[in-house]
Amino acid sequence: MTATNRTAPTVGIVVAAGQAELELFAASELSRYLNELFGIDIEPSQNSEGFSDGLFLIGNPSTNPAVAEATGEESFPYISDQGIVLRRCSFRGNEAVVVAGGSPRATLWAVYELVESWGVRYLLHKDVVPKQSQFKLPHIIKAIDPNFTIRQWRVVNDFACGPESWGIEHYMPVIDQLAKLKINRIYAFIWPYHPFVHYEVRGVKRNSGTLWFGDKYPVDEDTIGKELFGGAREFWNPDLPLDATYEELAAAGQQHIHNLFAYARSRGMECVIHTSTTEFPSEFKPLLKNVRETDQLGETTIVPGDRVKIDDDALTDLARAVIQATINTYPEVGYIAFVMQEHRQWIEEYEKAWEALDRKYQFTRILSLKSVLSRAAAKDRHEFSNPEGEPRPVLNVKGDIVSLYFLDRLLDDLKVLAETARPDIKVIWESVSEELFPILNIIAKPGWQTHVSLDYFPSSTVARDSLGKAPKLNLPAASILTLHDDNVGILPQSTLGSLGQLTHRIRSRGFAGFSTRYWLIGDHDPTVTFIAKSAWDAEISPEDVCYEVLRAACGEACVDDMFTMYSEVQKATVMLEQNRFTLAFPAPNMIMKSWIAEPFPQELVVIRETYRSALASAHKARQKVGNGEYEYVNYWIGRLCFGIEYLNCIESLHEAALAESIGAARQAWEQAVAALDHARVATEAYAAIAQDQSDVGAIAVLNEHVYRPLKKKVAELADG
Numbered sequence: 020m021t022a023t024n025r026t027a028p029t030v031g032i033v034v035a036a037g038q039a040e041l042e043l044f045a046a047s048e049l050s051r052y053l054n055e056l057f058g059i060d061i062e063p064s065q066n067s068e069g070f071s072d073g074l075f076l077i078g079n080p081s082t083n084p085a086v087a088e089a090t091g092e093e094s095f096p097y098i099s100d101q102g103i104v105l106r107r108c109s110f111r112g113n114e115a116v117v118v119a120g121g122s123p124r125a126t127l128w129a130v131y132e133l134v135e136s137w138g139v140r141y142l143l144h145k146d147v148v149p150k151q152s153q154f155k156l157p158h159i160i161k162a163i164d165p166n167f168t169i170r171q172w173r174v175v176n177d178f179a180c181g182p183e184s185w186g187i188e189h190y191m192p193v194i195d196q197l198a199k200l201k202i203n204r205i206y207a208f209i210w211p212y213h214p215f216v217h218y219e220v221r222g223v224k225r226n227s228g229t230l231w232f233g234d235k236y237p238v239d240e241d242t243i244g245k246e247l248f249g250g251a252r253e254f255w256n257p258d259l260p261l262d263a264t265y266e267e268l269a270a271a272g273q274q275h276i277h278n279l280f281a282y283a284r285s286r287g288m289e290c291v292i293h294t295s296t297t298e299f300p301s302e303f304k305p306l307l308k309n310v311r312e313t314d315q316l317g318e319t320t321i322v323p324g325d326r327v328k329i330d331d332d333a334l335t336d337l338a339r340a341v342i343q344a345t346i347n348t349y350p351e352v353g354y355i356a357f358v359m360q361e362h363r364q365w366i367e368e369y370e371k372a373w374e375a376l377d378r379k380y381q382f383t384r385i386l387s388l389k390s391v392l393s394r395a396a397a398k399d400r401h402e403f404s405n406p407e408g409e410p411r412p413v414l415n416v417k418g419d420i421v422s423l424y425f426l427d428r429l430l431d432d433l434k435v436l437a438e439t440a441r442p443d444i445k446v447i448w449e450s451v452s453e454e455l456f457p458i459l460n461i462i463a464k465p466g467w468q469t470h471v472s473l474d475y476f477p478s479s480t481v482a483r484d485s486l487g488k489a490p491k492l493n494l495p496a497a498s499i500l501t502l503h504d505d506n507v508g509i510l511p512q513s514t515l516g517s518l519g520q521l522t523h524r525i526r527s528r529g530f531a532g533f534s535t536r537y538w539l540i541g542d543h544d545p546t547v548t549f550i551a552k553s554a555w556d557a558e559i560s561p562e563d564v565c566y567e568v569l570r571a572a573c574g575e576a577c578v579d580d581m582f583t584m585y586s587e588v589q590k591a592t593v594m595l596e597q598n599r600f601t602l603a604f605p606a607p608n609m610i611m612k613s614w615i616a617e618p619f620p621q622e623l624v625v626i627r628e629t630y631r632s633a634l635a636s637a638h639k640a641r642q643k644v645g646n647g648e649y650e651y652v653n654y655w656i657g658r659l660c661f662g663i664e665y666l667n668c669i670e671s672l673h674e675a676a677l678a679e680s681i682g683a684a685r686q687a688w689e690q691a692v693a694a695l696d697h698a699r700v701a702t703e704a705y706a707a708i709a710q711d712q713s714d715v716g717a718i719a720v721l722n723e724h725v726y727r728p729l730k731k732k733v734a735e736l737a738d739g
Contacts, residue, residue, distance in 0.1 A: 028154045031070035032063040033115075035083040041123035041287050045130045046077045049118065052134045057154035067111060073156035074115035078126055085110065086117055095119075096162035101203070103129035105136075105161040114156055124203070124287025131199045132161070140571035141199040142544045144192070144710060147571040167554035169468070169497040169532025171204040171291065172197055174279060175213070178605050179231050179254060179716035180509060181538035186257035187278045189712040193540070198286035200551035205283045206291040206356065206534055207276060209345075211298045212319040214265070214272035218344035220306060220337050226265050227300050228272065230256060232317030234607065236719035243699060243726060244706030244718040254719035273348060280351050291354040291447065294345040296338035296426060297365055298322050306333045314362040316606055323365045329372050329424055338425070339435045346439040356447040356470065357426055363418025372424035379427075380461045391416055391454045416452045423455065427462055450499075453489035460493040470534050472499040475506060476596035477517035486524050495531040502537035502546055507595045508603025509539065509705075509717045510665065511630065511658045513588045515546040519561035522553050538605075539713045541654060544568050545585060572651040577640035584640065584655060587633035591626050591662075598622050602669060605717070609724035610668070610698070611732070616680035619670040627666040634659040657708030664701035668694045668725075679736075688736040695729040702726060 030053065034046050046063035053059040067074055067085060080087035080095050087095075089110040096104055103126075104119040118133055120126035135141070136157060138149040174182050174190065182190070194205070209215050214228025236254035238245060248254060255261050258275040259268060280290045298320050304310050308331070309324030323334055346355060373388050395412040426448075429435050436442050449470035451459050459469060469492060473485040477500065480486065486498075500521065503512050522533070533550060537543065549564040562582075569581040595602075600623070603609065637655045644652055675690035702721045709715055 028057070028059055028072035029070050030059055030061060030072050030154065030156075031067055031074045032061060033067045033074055033076050033083070033085045034063045034065060035078060035085065036065060038078055038082050039123035040285070042078050042082060042126050044285075045118070045123075045127040046075075048127070049075060049077070049130045049133070052130075052137070052139065053154070055148055056134075056137055056139070056151060058151055059154060067113070070113060072154065074110055074113050076110065076115050076117045077119075077130075079104070079119040079121065082123070082126075086119055089115055090117055098125075098162060099164050099168075101125050101128075101168060102162065102164040103132055105129060105133055105159045107156070107158050107160060116157060116159065127198065127287050128201045131201070133157070133159070140568065141196050141548070142568070142572060143196050143540050143547060145196075146199075163555055165201070165554050166526060166557050167530070167532035169204065169495065169534070170202045170551065170554050171206050171497055171532065171534035172202050173206045173208055173535050173537070175215075175276075176208040176538075177210055177231060178505060178538055178720075179234070179236055180605050180713050180720050181505075181716070182713070183230055184254070184256050184716040185712050187275065187282065188257065190279055191282055194283055194286055194288070198288065200548065201555070202288065202551065204289045204291055204534075205279070206293070207279065207352075208293045208358075209276075211295050211300060212317070214259070214268040215276050216294070216341070216345050216348055217269050217273075218340040220303065220340045221333065223303055223306060225269075225300055226302050227319075228265055228268050229319060230259070232315070233319050234317065234723070236716075236723050238719070238722075242722050243702040244709065244715075244722075247706060247709055247715045247718055254716060276349065277351075280349065284351065289354070290349075290352040291356055292345060292349055292352045293356045293358055293449070294341055295360070296341055296357065296429065297334075297360060297422065299337060299341070303337060306337055307331070308333075311364055314364055322360065325367045327365070329368045329375070329421060330428065335429070335433070338429055339433070342429065342435050343439050346436070346441050346444055350440040352441075352444070354445045354447050354468070356449050357422075358449040358470075359415070359419050359422055359451055361450075363414050363422075365421055366414060366417040369417040369420040372421045376420070376424050376427065376458065376462075380458070382458055382461055385457055388420075394454050395452065412452070412454075416454050419452045419455055423451070423458065423462060431462075431464075453485070456490040456492050463494045468495045468497065468531070470497050470499055471530075475501060475504055476599075477501050477514045477521050478593045478596045481517050481520045481524075482597070486521075486528060491528070496525075496529075497532045497534045498525040498530050499536050500533045500550060502535055502543045503539050504536075504596065505538055506599070506601045506604055507592065508601070508605055508609070509661075509720065510595065510603045511588055511633075511655075511662045512539075512542055512592045512595075513546060513585060514592060515549060515561050515565060515585070516589045517593065518546060518550060519553075522550060523557075526557060539717065541710055541714060542588070542658065544572065569651075572648075573640065574643075574645050574648045576645065577643040577648075577652065580636045580640035580643065581652065581655075584633045584636035584659075587629050587636065588659075591629040591633070594622060594626050594629070603665065605720045605724065607724055609720070610672070611728050613669045613672045614676045614732075615673055616676040617673060618677070619673045623666055623669065627663055630659050630662045630666070634663065654708045654710065657704050660704035661701045664697045664704060668697035668701060668729075671697060675736075684736070684739060688733065691729065691733045691736050695726070695733050698725050698729050 076085045089108045098121045100122040102121045106117045118129045120129045140147040238248045259271050309326045310321040311324050312318045313320045395416045398412040446467045450472040474480045545565040545568045548568050549561050570578045641652045671690045671694035675687045678686035706718050
């Protein structure tokens with residue numbers, strides 16, 4: 020097919036009959052970009068005649084005969100199913116470029132690699148496309164395979180400021196951009212309180228479901244940023260009905276997840292789903308001998324109590340039902356992930372579980388229970404989680420021993436997967452304590468994988484060399500990489516430098532890839548671009564990628580100032596992580612936990628000054644940007660103004676609490692009023708630059724967990 024504009028170059032995109040949908044989509048994407056970049060209006064076809072300015076041959080020798088003819092099957096480079104090939108060649112007297120992959124999705128990645136060579140850059144919210152120019156068929160020879168074969172992006176998860184609030188309309192454009200960055204999996208992290216999996220056990224039916232641990236985010240006339248909520252009376256996921264019956268909510272919830280998986284698969288991504296086998300909605304409490312409320316927000320779920328045995332029949336039936344319902348509801352997934360409980364509570368029978376596992380696998384020849392517990396106790400994480408004062412790493416090991424036994428019994432002894440629609444589904448173990456890696460190596464079956472989480476904070480993992488001290492894993496492992504931590508919360512963050520070091524270390528340890536952890540996404544274009552590119556180029560540096568992204572986002576004139584700004588944000592993030600501040604954790608006590616009758620910490624003074632330094636650089640950049648390049652700089656000015664004012668708010672709270680503690684009621688009220696004013700200014704600054712559903716969710720959180728509690732406190736002090 021020729022170009023409709025006769026003055027434009029005559030360029031062909033050659034496909035073949037019977038090619039996979041993804042390869043045809045790849046061809047259509049190339050067509051779209053040729054139009055946008057060069058004004059060439061063409062459609063893919065099987066015709067290769069009459070194109071004097073060149074051809075693009077889409078596919079590999081086994082999917083497109085034109086590629087086989089042009090390259091010869093023997094000379095086509097050896098690549099894996101994830102490899103891509105771009106090669107200039109001749110085809111029937113015309114110059115051509117082969118755009119190929121080892122699989123249909125890799126062919127799509129090859130198109131995006133080609134388009135990137137023309138100057139297009141892929142950000143999470145949009146493409147940055149250069150001005151139209153004259154087309155020339157590229158001279159390009161490239162055959163590459165990834166060094167990380169697992170490039171996974173987490174979805175759903177928790178909190179209104181995270182993807183739990185995204186409808187499919189919000190997911191689709193982000194997934195499109197992730198496909199361009201060659202992300203090849205999505206991971207639906209489903210919490211037990213979510214309305215996405217229905218099951219019935221021993222006559223008890225599930226009858227509850229909610230979002231964000233049951234918190235509510237009303238929108239009223241006093242809501243800051245009210246215009247962002249589109250007239251809604253409450254912030255909620257738009258794919259789910261508000262104030263619906265459980266049955267209506269569950270049906271809509273399942274359709275939401277199916278739609279998410281279908282769209283990801285249409286962009287070449289595999290799908291993973293998480294399930295929990297020891298945490299359940301509270302309506303199942305009557306089935307267990309005794310229970311505890313989950314040590315988690317909202318108290319919406321339960322876990323086994325101290326008298327529940329590791330082979331309890333009712334618990335086994337309940338866990339079996341959850342696994343089978345999850346897989347049978349979503350048979351399109353390729354993997355099911357079993358995650359160790361964040362706060363391990365069911366630990367009492369860890370010695371019996373160890374003995375049972377050892378009888379089966381005989382691993383005491385390589386390590387003992389005593390040595391495992393001693394190693395955990397020697398860690399430098401002094402977080403205590405129970406009345407006896409046992410360090411959290413010890414509790415984690417004990418809980419994981421119980422969970423490993425319980426899951427091994429379900430999967431290997433009871434064969435619960437065999438009774439599902441996907442008996443071939445692959446298993447992923449997540450967040451198993453590194454002290455137990457030698458056991459995990461023995462228990463895991465061929466094809467199983469693991470997700471490794473050594474710390475919430477990348478800077479802590481790097482500083483402690485946690486990875487270097489961990490035993491070696493013999494199964495494919497993906498490191499969980501935190502882009503945006505929920506403990507640091509809604510404050511501006513960047514983990515780029517830390518992840519630059521961490522990706523190098525996981526590569527040297529033979530890891531298969533990464534899985535992201537985040538809530539907000541607007542801060543993280545340089546970081547996401549870096550981890551995506553480093554999966555294909557081990558030599559690429561975080562600094563070079565940061566410059567590249569910032570240059571694309573806001574222009575050459577201000578790139579140095581924006582790089583300085585981003586570096587300052589990274590410094591502030593490391594300080595927040597290393598001091599383990601949880602200042603903006605998006606929970607009901609988000610702000611009032613800072614009502615502390617102590618001086619404002621000096622560390623926070625330094626962090627605030629670092630944000631101010633970053634803001635000064637952003638303002639310098641703002642004076643230099645060209646037309647149409649303000650958006651990215653303005654976003655960061657708003658984010659940093661928010662962060663500074665939020666810290667000002669916390670400082671005023673400390674002053675107010677100190678005044679209250681010495682009986683200075685008037686001064687306490689004045690400082691509380693100042694805190695409220697700082698909170699208002701902070702929220703307004705953020706609302707002014709909100710660009711996606713996570714940002715809108717963050718504004719809802721700030722109104723409910725910061726602004727309204729402060730208004731209430733001011734009123735109480737005034738009345739007193």
